[in-house]
Amino acid sequence: MPTRLAALASVLAAAFALWPLFALDVAWPGTVRDYLEAKGTVESGAMNLVSAIYLGYRAYDTLGETVVLLVAVTGAIGMMAAGSALAPREAGGAPVEPARSPRREARSRQRTELIAALSGKLGAVILIFGLYVMLYGHVSPGGGFQGGVVVASGIVFLALGSHGAAPSPLVGARNLARIESAGFAILLVAACLGVASGKGFLAPPLPGGDPVSFIIVLNAVIGIKVGAGIGLLCVAMLTEEAA
Amino acid sequence: MGMTDLALAPAILPLVGAALALAGKTARPASARTLERLGAFVGLALPWLPLVLLAPSILQGGAVEGFVGGWAPSVGVAFRFDGMAWLVNLLGFAVAGPAWVHARGSGPRGSAFTALYLVQASALAATSMAADLFNLFVCLEVLGMASYVLVTESGKPGAYLASFSYLMVSAAAMVFFLLGVYGLYRLTGALEYGAVARGLSALPDSGGHAALASVAAIAAAIALRTAVMPLYGWLPEAHALAPHAVSAVLSGVLIKTPLFALTRILVLLPGGGETGAILGAAGAIAAPIGVVIALSQTDAKRLLAYHSISQIGYVVAAWGAGVALIAADPDGAGASAGAVLVAAAYLHALAHALFKGLLFLSVGTVTDVAAERDVYRLRGAGRALRRAGERLPVTTLAFAVGALSIMAIPPFNGYASKAALSAALKGRWQYWTLLAASVGTVASFIKLSLVFRRPKPAASTETFSEEAPPAVADTATEAPESGAEKVPISAKLATATLAAACLAGGLAAPRLYRVVATALGAAPGATDAWSAALYAPAELLKTAGLAAGGLALFALARTAPGKALASAIRNRPRGFHGLFLALCLGMAALTAWLIR
Amino acid sequence: MIARILVGLLLLTGLATLVARRNLVKKVFGLAILNSAAVFLFVMEGAHSGQGAPIVDGSALQIVDPLPQALMLTAIVIGVCVTALALAIAARLHRATGSLDIDVIKERLGNGHD
Known part of the structure; x- marks a missing residue:
């Protein structure tokens, strides 16, 4: 029972330490809200203030976030690709038989024609919706990340639908990896344009122009990168199961 | 290109390098290698350029600060490239470059590895200059993600388990960090450190318990990443089972960067000084305990990993005492005295980064060549290296330099930095625990050095016959490429560079200490007395005493009760x-102490 | 207040799952719950700072503070990435040892872990 006991003690300790934060009931500070309400749209060009922060004021954090996604995708894909080459050994040196439950094989056969046909057709619609969410993120709820996730689910639908007959090139792991690293490179170039034009790293580079174009570009690039990245993770795990 | 772009360059250039390396992943193999090398050059060599360009103004105590992209202060992401950021970057790139070169020979290689390695370097630089709570969160997450993956690059199954534990406990700690950010934002409506501090001081009772709990949550999360004593459990396995080059960076750089980044928060916020004092006390206790556990280990790299816990204890002890002084008296004499303590901590952090990096790389080469990691069974390492084609004993000498440095033998950098710590902590109880730890360090490195001793005749025919693999084949999984292993030229180059840096760091210590103390804001001339007394007879006598004590302790550890105790500690x-129990209890204890 | 306590309980549930469960995948679930609870708290409390969505379209409603939403967007992505990586490592450990139980994995990985 030491594990249970440790869990209980951890929970109690965490509850004690975090209690003041959950009990906190002061009025929400309005500094940022009031500032953005007055100036946010003018300074960033985006009516959606969440997008204004995400890709304008705090785009540096967003860059870090895309790097995290890149690392997760590279790491996870690397682990799955290298996995089959591994010959695990026990102390005596005998390889451990990887446990493959029969259920697992049955599950991959559960993809019926119905699911394949439906999800294959739905995939394209979802992709278009994702692009819409992505590109209109500066004026309406949505944005690059949200659109990207929708695009990723579109890719998953396409992958589920590409059962048998020629699969869409969009569900190929190599293509997705290519799109993702290209998206990362474009994002860095866009971020560095400001350095070249003298306005600083991650600043909207065009002199005098409406800064909204920068947000739209970033929205599109991040959407495509996130879509490809998360799509790649899902596709890799799907094919992992089928393999 | 303005100063702000120049200051951000050490964080951005490695990302550009990573993009280049990744582009190689889809290219043909030949161009992939070229792109990978180009990426490493851009990411690990070019950042020196902005560091050199910024040095004149930064090292005088100046700072480049601003908001990334020039956005408005109340919302934008603040960064601050000051003396501390410069110094942490120096430490990071000084180890990251040689370690990457070492990896060319010892593995892992490939576009993905280089890209991740560069992302880690970028995150180190970004962490060092963060001045915004949420940005620090993001930087620490990038740093963590890269290191979880890099630990597994050795391909050992054990490394996956180590990485999993590291990931889970560190991700849980980052959730607490996030809650701390929530608390401070909720109270003040700001994320930039200075604005948060101003907001809190405007509140009645400076935010009360909630502010203190937030500081405690943030400090606990960073203490976990730094592996301060009760929160160290994830480190030994991760550092011992990672590839050698990654171990060098993890032990040398990765555990110190968050600690120094925390300084800026603690000197400003309520409860910061007390938090620093507590962490410092934990570090001072960790130093002797860590070294005792290290002494009980049999695996060479695990021994080094436990030493990191002990050595980070030295760093945290002086750092915490310094932070407490600065926080108590930010504008007066206390700040200067505190800066000297933090400078001593940094000096030891730099020395440790160099010699521990060196030790991990040279011990890694030795264990690969000999296909044996058990320090009791591995003998005749020098001979194994010679057989592997090393005519000039570069690796042996490099190991000797590293061991002498960590044992604090003059004239290497470990001697100077430990002398700086002793001088700065004189008159405090921490002085004595660190002294005790030094004795243990000597003992455990005598033990590790025995791998270079000639094998006993009977054992030699068995273990080192030319055709048959070593009789101890059950560890063969740990060094899959054994056998025809040659010591790669890149490995020699990397260890030789770091060894030279250890020597140079020792010889130039008085100057270095002065520069570091000035950059961190100490009064001019604060380190002069120390420089004069560095090689005084009393100091040298103390070193001789420590060495003798270490020898005695080593002899004691070889006796039957000593061995039994070691085995009990090891198992x-x-x-x-x-891991989680330590994290939650540690955080709760810190909160309780702060709000008492 | 009730809502915050419930979110706090969610957080503790995640933590307990993470520590007490022996199955690696359930541990990852626990981590995801823990992370979501923190995100939930930040967004929920931020949403009390006004009435309208943070979109400047000339409506008279007082908008909510958009910063928590933007920050949590980042935190969510990071959480997803951590989860994905943890699952990949768990899958890899399963392939290496044939088990998802942390104690069994430790035992099977054997003497490298003395």
Whole structure:
């Protein structure tokens, strides 16, 4: 029972330490809200203030976030690709038989024609919706990340639908990896344009122009990168199961 | 290109390098290698350029600060490239470059590895200059993600388990960090450190318990990443089983960067000084305990990993005492005295980064060549290296330099930095625990050095016959490429560079200490007395005494009760849940102490 | 207040799952719950700072503070990435040892872990 006991003690300790934060009931500070309400749209060009922060004021954090996604995708894909080459050994040196439950094989056969046909057709619609969410993120709820996730689910639908007959090139792991690293490179170039034009790293580079174009570009690039990245993770795990 | 772009360059250039390396992943193999090397050059060599360009103004105590992209202060992401950021970057790139070169020979290689390695370097630089709570969160997450993956690059199954434990406990700690950010934002409506501090001081009772709990949550999360004593459980396995080059960076750089980044928060916020004092006390206690556990280990790299816990204890002890002084008296004499303590901590952090990096790389080469990691069974390492084609004993000498440095033998950098710590902590109880730890360090490195001793005749025919693999084949999984292993030229180059840096760091220590103390804001001339007394007879006598004590302790550890004790310590119960228990209890204890 | 306590309980549930469960995948679930609870708290409390969505379209409603939403967007992505990586490592450990139980994995990985 030491594990249970440790869990209980951890929970109690965490509850004690975090209690003041959950009990906190002061009025929400309005500094940022009031500032953005007055100036946010003018300074960033985006009516959606969440997008204004995400890709304008705090785009540096967003860059870090895309790097995290890149690392997760590279790491996870690397682990799955290298996995089959591994010959695990026990102390005596005998390889451990990887446990493959029969259920697992049955599950991959559960993809019926119905699911394949439906999800294959739905995939394209979802992709278009994702692009819409992505590109209109500066004026309406949505944005690059949200659109990207929708695009990723579109890719998953396409992958589920590409059962048998020629699969869409969009569900190929190599293509997705290519799109993702290209998206990362474009994002860095866009971020560095400001350095070249003298306005600083991650600043909207065009002199005098409406800064909204920068947000739209970033929205599109991040959407495509996130879509490809998360799509790649899902596709890799799907094919992992089928393999 | 303005100063702000120049200051951000050490964080951005490695990302550009990573993009280049990744582009190689889809290219043909030949151009992939070229792109990978180009990426490493851009990411690990070019950042020196902005560091050199910024040095004149930064090292005088100046700072480049601003908001990334020039956005408005109340919302934008603040960064601050000051003396501390410059110094941490120096430490990071000084180890990251040689370690990457070492990896060319010892593995891992490939576009993905280089890209991740560069992302890690970028995150180190970004962490060092963060001045915004949420940005620090993001930087620490990038740093963590890169290191979880890099630990597994050695391909050992054990490394996956180590990485999993590291990931889970560190991700849980980052959730607490996030809650701390929530608390401070909720109270003040700001994320930039200075604005948060101003907001809190405007509140009645400076935010009360909630502010203190937030500081405690943030400090606990960073203490976990730094592996301060009760929160160290994830480190030994991760550092011992990672590829050698990654171990060098993890032990040398990765555990110190968050600590120095925390300084800026603690000197400003309420409860910061007390938090620093507590962490410092934990570090001072960790130093001797860590070294005792290290002395009980049999695996060469695990021994080094436990030494990191002990050595980070030295760093945290002086750092914490310094932070407490600065926080108590930010504008007066206390700040200067505190800066000297932090400078001593940094000096030891730099020295440790160099010699521990060196030790991991040279011991890694030795264990690969000999296909044996058990320090009791591995003998005749010098001979194994010679057989592997090393005519000039570069690796042996490099190991000797590293061992002498960590044992604090003059004139290497470990001697100077430990002397700086002793001088700065004189008159405090921490002085004595660190002294005790030094004795243990000597003992455990005598033990590790024995791998270079000639094998006993009987054992030699068995273990080192030319055709048959070593009789101890059950560890063969740990060094899959054994056999025809040659010591790669890149490995020699990397260890030789770091060894030279250790020597140079020792010889130039008085100057270095002055520069570091000035950059961190100490009064001019604060380190002069120390420089004069560095090689005084009393100091040298103390070193000789420590060495003799170490020898005695080593002899003691070889006796039957000593061995039994070592085995008991080595096999003490440890579990996954222990990591979380330590984290939660540590955080709760810190909160309780702050709000008492 | 009730809502915050419930979110706090969610957080503790995640933590307990993470520590007490022996199955690696359930541990990852626990981590995801823990992370979501923190995100939930930040967004929920931020949403009390006004009435309208943070979109400047000339409506008279007082908008909510958009910063928590933007920050949590980042935190969510990071959480997803951590989860994905943890699952990949768990899958890899399963392939290496044939088990998802942390104690069994430790035992099977054997003497490298003395």
